[in-house]
Structure formats: C-alpha cells, structure tokens
Amino acid sequence: MFFTYLRRELRRRRKAALVVASGLALGIALVIVVNSVSNGMGRAQDKVLQSLYGLGTDMTVSKAATPTSGDSRPRFKFDAKENGDEGAQSSDRVMAQGFTTLSASTVTKVADQKGVSSAVGGLSLNVVKVSGQFTRGQFQQGEGGQMRGGPGSQPQGRVQGGGADFDVNQYTVYGTDVTKPELGPLTSSEITSGRTFKTTETDAKVVVADSAYAKEKKLKVGGSVTVKGVKYEVIGIATASSGDAAANLYIPLKQAQTLSGDKDKVTTIYVKAADSQQIEAVKSAIQKNVPGTTVTTSADLAKTVSGSLSTASDLATTVGKWLSIAVLVAAFLVAGLLTSSAVSRRVREFGTLKALGWKSGRVTRQVVGEAVVNGLVGGALGIALGLAGAYAVTAISPTLQAQLGGSGGGLGGEGVFRGGGGLGGPGRQAAKSLEVALTAPVSLTTIVLAVGLAVAGGLIAGAFGGWRASRLRPADALRRVE
Structure with a gap:
C-alpha cells in the first residue's frame, strides 16, 4: 500500500517533484565539481612539489642559518707557465651548496627520533670549472727604434694582441647514499636509459646524468664525464x-665527499615519517633533540607555491566551498518549502485518509517517503551533472602556472633554493616557474558524499512536510477545500 500510493502520488505531481529534484541536483553537482577541482589542485601542487623533493620524503633537515664570516667566494689560481709560454689553463672548484654542511652522524641522530621511519643524508655540490688559455702579446717597437732617457733605456713601442680567453662552466652534482635508494631527490626522476646505482657501489666512480644535461653535453650510457680531474x-x-x-x-655520496673535501659531511637529510599524520610531531622532536638544524616539511614548502595555481587553489578551497554550502542550504530550504507547500494543497486528501483510519505517523511517513525519493532522484541527477562538469574540466585541462620559492625565507639557511636548505633540494639556484595541467578527479568519497547529501535533502524536505501533515485533524481538514 505504501509503495503503491507513493508511486501514484509521484506520477500525479511530476512537475513539483522535478522542481524539488532539480534544485537538489544543482547543489549536489556543484559540490562534486568543487571537490573534484580541489582534488585536482592538490594533485597539481603535489606534482610541482615532486620536482623539489624525493618521492616518499616527508621532510628535510639542513643546517640552521648562521651569520657568514669572511669571503666565501670561490677563488681560482693558475700556475705560471715555464718561461712565460702561452698555454691552456683549467681549474675546478667543487663547493658544498650554501657552504654549509652537517656531520654525517646527524643522520643517525635524526633516524633515532621517535616517529622517524628512515633517514638518509646527501651532499649537494656546486661545481665551477674555468678553462681557457692565455696568449702572449707581440711587442711592436716604435719607428726607428729610438730610445729615450739615456743609456740603458728601453726602445719605445707597444704590445699588440695577446690576452686571455676563458670559459666558465657551472653545474651541480648530488652525492646520494646508494644504500638507501628509496629516499632522496633521485627518486623523483625515472631512469630512462641504462640503470641506477647498485647498493654495493658506495665508492664507485659511476654517475647517473640528468637527461637534459646529458643532451646538452652529449653524454650517453657507457661514456664518461670528468669532474675535477x-x-x-x-x-x-x-x-x-x-x-x-x-x-x-648524481654520484655516490663518498665520491662527492672526496671531491669537495667534506669527509663525513652532508648538506641535507631526507626524512620519512612512520605515520604521515604525525609529521608535525616528528618535526618538533627533531628540532628539539637535534640542535643547530632547520626542519622543513612538504607543507612548509607548499606555502611558497604562488602564481595562478595558488590563486585557483585558494578560490577552490574558500570561495568554492562556501558557495557550495550556500547553494546546498538554499536547495534544502527550497525543497522543504515546496514540500510543505504541497502538503498544504493536499489538506483534504490527508484529512480523508485520517478519517479512513490512517494515523498521523503513517501520513508523515508517506510524506517523508515521497521527499526522500525526490532527494534520491535529485542526487542521481546531481551526480550525473557533477561527473559531466568534472569531465569537462579534465578534458579542457586548463594550464596553471606555479612560481616556486618566491621569497625563500624561513625554509633553510640559504632559502628554499639555495644551499640545500629546505625541501628545495640540491642544485636550486633561483625561483622556478612551472606549468601544470589542471584535472578534476572524482573520488569514491565524493560520490558517497553526494548520495548522503541527496538523502539528507530528502529528509529535510520530508521533515517540513511531515510536520505540517502530522498536525492536521480530520474534522478541520475535511472542512477545507483544496
């Protein structure tokens, strides 16, 4: 009887039911799109940050900022050639990024902290190679070879030609702990040719080259590259x-320490927490128990991402969510008012049913049942519209720009991109701009949320109407004309 009456009433009031369902559908669709875009923003930001730190890395530890003293600029010294002959000169300077290092024993201290799953040290180096040659000039004697200034004076003339022609080549080298390949910046790259390091190659003279640098310098697997001789x-x-x-x-850590003269030193410690929900607690523990260090999490680095990605993310998480809430509240209120209004127009009908023996609870359940069905229909329409909207965003894939670093303050001794401080990792000398395509992935959680909102909308609308219906008395209802 319940479902028969329910089906008949919904058919009889198709237009009203469609209006209620449509209002709920719009609100639910907006929630799905906003949630999906927010998820897409998160993925885009993760993709940007992935280029700055190793996969699986939760935080990095570097030396705390200290006032620099003296002159830390690289110096180049060229030996004089015998008898002043011209010739080629070359000099390499290998320096730790930021000129700041930590003792390798700090890696063990960090790894022993509560909540740390694993920790690995790395040495980020900056190599400056100056090469070229001096050329002797030719002395041109003045006209007639005349001498001035009396006996012993030199012939008058001038030196022509000669000089120096030097080229400066600067690149970065990262010393990686090959015994722990699961951590560190190399994990954010994929080996596209050859192989990666073996765990036994702790002090081997082998190198993995970045593809862009290899293309520039024409390096190939099986070839060789020379660093500081x-x-x-x-x-x-x-x-x-x-x-x-x-x-x-990328070279083994021991080789990097030998090249730079930083024996048993590292510039950055990459840390993985045992529980991703306890990252802040682990950060606090390291800062408290390992003095003289700066701890930077991926969340800290995320705050430095600016540009259109940051702006769009703010809009999606603030304006978008508040707009979704406002639309949902409006949709629920409209659904409730329309259902209540429909009950007012059915006073005579409900009065007759009560006169025939229907109790107030049964009438209320009938009204609530109709409202829930309307909510479920609205939920189905909302999910379809939301999926279509999310698919449209993914298909268009608008490009967002991310500016990395910016001020660079507060994330390491030399800023995010200097000296290996912070999750910026090795080799970062200036802020970088990246472009990422926005997608709108729809998660199962979002779908469950949409279904829950649909049911909630139906129940709220049914509560309005049911309350009105339960207060009707058969005698009063029969005296009113619909």
Whole structure:
C-alpha cells in the first residue's frame, strides 16, 4: 500500500517533484565539481612539489642559518707557465651548496627520533670549472727604434694582441647514499636509459646524468664525464618526473665527499615519517633533540607555491566551498518549502485518509517517503551533472602556472633554493616557474558524499512536510477545500 500510493502520488505531481529534484541536483553537482577541482589542485601542487623533493620524503633537515664570516667566494689560481709560454689553463672548484654542511652522524641522530621511519643524508655540490688559455702579446717597437732617457733605456713601442680567453662552466652534482635508494631527490626522476646505482657501489666512480644535461653535453650510457680531474662512467640517464631535475649529475655520496673535501659531511637529510599524520610531531622532536638544524616539511614548502595555481587553489578551497554550502542550504530550504507547500494543497486528501483510519505517523511517513525519493532522484541527477562538469574540466585541462620559492625565507639557511636548505633540494639556484595541467578527479568519497547529501535533502524536505501533515485533524481538514 505504501509503495503503491507513493508511486501514484509521484506520477500525479511530476512537475513539483522535478522542481524539488532539480534544485537538489544543482547543489549536489556543484559540490562534486568543487571537490573534484580541489582534488585536482592538490594533485597539481603535489606534482610541482615532486620536482623539489624525493618521492616518499616527508621532510628535510639542513643546517640552521648562521651569520657568514669572511669571503666565501670561490677563488681560482693558475700556475705560471715555464718561461712565460702561452698555454691552456683549467681549474675546478667543487663547493658544498650554501657552504654549509652537517656531520654525517646527524643522520643517525635524526633516524633515532621517535616517529622517524628512515633517514638518509646527501651532499649537494656546486661545481665551477674555468678553462681557457692565455696568449702572449707581440711587442711592436716604435719607428726607428729610438730610445729615450739615456743609456740603458728601453726602445719605445707597444704590445699588440695577446690576452686571455676563458670559459666558465657551472653545474651541480648530488652525492646520494646508494644504500638507501628509496629516499632522496633521485627518486623523483625515472631512469630512462641504462640503470641506477647498485647498493654495493658506495665508492664507485659511476654517475647517473640528468637527461637534459646529458643532451646538452652529449653524454650517453657507457661514456664518461670528468669532474675535477676524476673520470666517471655514465651508467644511466634519469628524466625528472616534472619540472627541473634536482641536480645535473648524481654520484655516490663518498665520491662527492672526496671531491669537495667534506669527509663525513652532508648538506641535507631526507626524512620519512612512520605515520604521515604525525609529521608535525616528528618535526618538533627533531628540532628539539637535534640542535643547530632547520626542519622543513612538504607543507612548509607548499606555502611558497604562488602564481595562478595558488590563486585557483585558494578560490577552490574558500570561495568554492562556501558557495557550495550556500547553494546546498538554499536547495534544502527550497525543497522543504515546496514540500510543505504541497502538503498544504493536499489538506483534504490527508484529512480523508485520517478519517479512513490512517494515523498521523503513517501520513508523515508517506510524506517523508515521497521527499526522500525526490532527494534520491535529485542526487542521481546531481551526480550525473557533477561527473559531466568534472569531465569537462579534465578534458579542457586548463594550464596553471606555479612560481616556486618566491621569497625563500624561513625554509633553510640559504632559502628554499639555495644551499640545500629546505625541501628545495640540491642544485636550486633561483625561483622556478612551472606549468601544470589542471584535472578534476572524482573520488569514491565524493560520490558517497553526494548520495548522503541527496538523502539528507530528502529528509529535510520530508521533515517540513511531515510536520505540517502530522498536525492536521480530520474534522478541520475535511472542512477545507483544496
């Protein structure tokens, strides 16, 4: 009887039911689109940040900022050639990024902190190679070879030609702990040719080159590259998953320490927390128990992402969500008022049913049942519209720009992109701009939320109408004309 009457009433009031369902559908569709776009913003930001730190890395530890003293600029010294002959000169300077390092024992201290799953150290180096040659000038004697100034004076003339022609080549090298390949900036790149390091190659003269740098310098697997007079075999080519690579060349940590003279030193410690929900607690523990360090989480670095990606993310998380709430509240109120109004027009009908023996509870359940069905229909329409909207955003894939770093303050001794401080990682010398395509992935959670909103909308609308219907008395209802 309940479902028969329900089906008949919904058919008889199709237009009213469609209006209620449509209002709920618009609100639910907007919620789905806003949630999907917000998820897309999160993925876009993760993609941007992925180019700055290794996959699986929750935070980095670097040396705390300290006032610099003296002159830390690189100096180049060229030996004089015998008898002043001209010739080629070359000099390499290998320096730790930011000129700040931590003791390798700090890695163990960090790894021993509560909540830390694993920690690995790395040494980020900046290599400046100056090469070229001096050319002797030719002395041109003045006309007639006349001498001035009396006996012993030199012939008058001038030096022509000669000089110096030098080229400066600057690149970055990252010393990675090959025994822990699951952490560190190399994990944000994919080996596209050759292989990565073996765990036994802790002090081997092997190198993995970034694909962009390898293309520029024409490096291939099986070839070699020389750093400060040391020849390394190219065993692999790595391509960054997004953005720029963390370094131009990757070598075993011990080799990097030998090149720079920083024995048992690291510039950055990459940390993975045992529980992703306890990252802030782990950060606090490291800062408290490992003095002289700066701890930077991916959330800290995310705050430095600016540009259209940041603006769109703010709109999606603030304006979009508040707009969704406002539309949902309006849709629920309209559905409730329309259902209540429909009950007012059915006073005589409900009065007759009560006179025939229907109790107030049964009438209320009938009204609520109709409202819930309207809500479910609205939910189905809303999910369809929401999925269509999310698909449209993904198909269009609007391009957003992300400016990384900006001020760089507060995330390390030399800023996010200097000195390996913060999650910026090695080799970052200036803020970078990246472009990412926006998508709107729809999660199962979003669909469940939409269904829940549909049921809630129906119940709210039914509550309005049911309350009106339960207060009707058969005698009063029969005296009114519909």
